Amino acid sequence: METATLFVLLSSLAGSDVPVGASIAQELTDIHRGMSPRSIGYLDAGQIQNLRAVDREPHQAYGTLHGFREVRRVTGIVMGPDSATVFRYGLMGSWQSGGWTKDLYLASAPSLNQSRTRWAAGLAARHLEQDWFAAAGWFHVDPESWKDDRGYRTEDPDNALWAQGRFRRFGMIAATGTDGPRFARIGYLPDPEPFGKYAKKWFLPQLEAALNWSEADWNPWSDQAAFGAEVRAGLLAERLSGRLEAGMDGFRLIQLQSNLDPEGNVGVDLSWARARGGNGPGIRLRVPFLTFSMNDPDDIAAFGVSGRGIVWSLRIVMTWEKSQGWYRPGRRLSSGGGS
């Protein structure tokens, strides 16, 4: 019993790892910003891991271990089946798995590792003329446990229900577990309408704002339940944009984004964030299909990996409005029809 208490204490002292709930909150937010009523598909796939070993992973038998955290994810939404109708419905599915590993692996860890898998599934619908999109579903996290011959459970399973909706540029997200609400967000969302050559380059169409509330276990920024506010403002037809987020728990992040193309597929984002792992800079390089990041606060939150040390990610995030037109969630097609 004393040993178990000691390990719980060590875990809490080392508790700068972002909890898994924060990853679904971030994922729902990405979907929220990305899926407009015109969207027909969404894809988020990637891998994120520590690039430098970190300490403080307690193991009942071995001691305090020195290793890495790595996570992989695939999330998709497909709307269908009849593209001619104004009302369409679709399916959402998400799988994410990972945890502590004793070494860096590009594939699954072959031996001693601490692993956790989470799933999300849901239904989606949209109406083109009424300009709304909605989705709702279930979120499940398997127990976390050590995968070795003396494996034991370190975290219990968890479940939550979530829903999100969007009407024109106004949207909301809500998620609740058996023990109460987990996450909520209301936002003035990005407009997927293409910029014309001379139209809509003034300030308001480029403005985005949101209020959110996270339960402590779903908050990627701190270990307390807190309200937060977020503002994003673009310039030069969103070729440059700034983002500021803060909450009752203090400053969260500031980010400067640049886009070399209208769809936001090519660019560099620089940030300074105060995640659970501490303050630090981050950089994200976007090229078609892929993003690479070092300590990017969004990717750290999205995958539930601590910002301690160096965290890198390789990720694909895209939204479709037609089979030949895709862009990053939160961005818009060019007037020429997209990439």
Added chain:
Amino acid sequence: MIRGFFAMGIAIAALSGCLVDLYGGDPRLQLKNTSAFPVKTVGVGDPDNPTWTHDLEPVLKTGKTSEVIDLPVAGDLNLWILVSDTAAGLDTVLLRPQRFDLGGFRLLEVKGQDRSELSTTP
């Protein structure tokens, strides 16, 4: 231009993969026995209910140095070493919390001319 960025993305992905493959590895341990007793086994975890053990075969006699042993994991480990007093028919377990860095190497010396003096250095 899009093709160029796509090619650059693939190149960065390949480079990232190479960098990842270059880093890490299990820590390694080598034992030098200057004690009066043979060393039989090294392990990590609880000696009464061992999680990982490595039996030295043949046992490590006085004045000998073991082969390099790959440990299962890095960190501040609960390392133990089993030394056998064959004349008295008694075994002694040396418990030694020891830090092993990822990919690192450590040489531990087992010393002591009497069972009560057994210890390890550094």
